[in-house]
Amino acid sequence: MFQRMKDDLDMVLELDPAAKNRFEVLLTYSGIHAVWAHLVAHWFYKKDLKLIARIISQVMRFLTGIEIHPGANIGRRLFIDHGMGVVIGETCNIGNNVTIYQGVTLGGTGKEDHKRHPDIDDNVLIAAGAKVLGNIRIGESSNVGANSVVLKNVPAHSTVVGIPGHVVKQHGQRVRKHNNFDHRDLPDPLFEKLLELEKEVNNFRREVGSEVKDGSHI
Structure with a gap:
């Protein structure tokens, strides 16, 4: 148990440049507190003391x-x-060395029974606001972009973005042409569609303007 706590503290120090030392992380990082409280709640849950487990969960x-x-x-x-x-x-099943940012939901769609929530494999990063829903799997070492809504399985070593989520990078190769796959600057498919629509509108305006000038519709 103490080794696990040490590993969790070290994980924060490795990934968060704002974290200065283990003592600071121990006292001030709510993510650590929630995970450790969950370990206690999960123990009661497995002992079929589910009311106590839920109380701990809701307090945290x-x-x-x-x-x-x-x-x-x-x-x-x-x-x-x-x-x-x-x-x-x-x-939900979450593997080792997983990073989750604020506003993430690992939830259900309301359409499944029994296994209703996703499985997250090792070394996955899920960026802020993402929703991973249903009995699906996010493969090892994959990234889920900010505010994405993922409803289907994601292969290992992939980057998925958008609503609904789709793979834009896999095994180091770009599925579509994008410049940067950092979780802070992932491509936005909706924005790209808006840009395409804007180009079409501008082209239409130029065509109409040309026709009016040459009198073809007068």
Whole structure:
């Protein structure tokens, strides 16, 4: 248990340049508090003491803004950065070395029974505001872009963005032409569509203007 706590603290120090030392992380990082409280709640959940487990979960939700259902399975070195608004569902399985930013939902679609929530493999990064919904799998070492809504399986070593989410990079190769796949600057498919529409409107205006000038419709 103490080794796990040390690993979790070290994970934060590796990934967050604002973290200065383990003592600071221990006292001030709500993501760490939520994960450790979940370990206790999960223990009660497995002992079929589900009311106690849920009480612990809801107390930590009130204190941290992070809601982790006690039934969820969480691997080692999970880093929930900032964390406010993070929701992790009951049948969710999270691997090792996973990073989750604020506003992320690992939830259900309301259409599944029993296994309702996603599986997140090792070394996955899920950026702020993303929604991963349903009984799907996010493959190892994949990135989910900010505000994406992912409803289908994502292959390992992929980058997925958009609403609905689609793969734009896989195994180091660009599926579409984009300049940067950093989670802070991922491509926005909706914005690209708006740009295409703007070009079409401008082309239409030029065509209409040319026809009016030469009198073809007068």
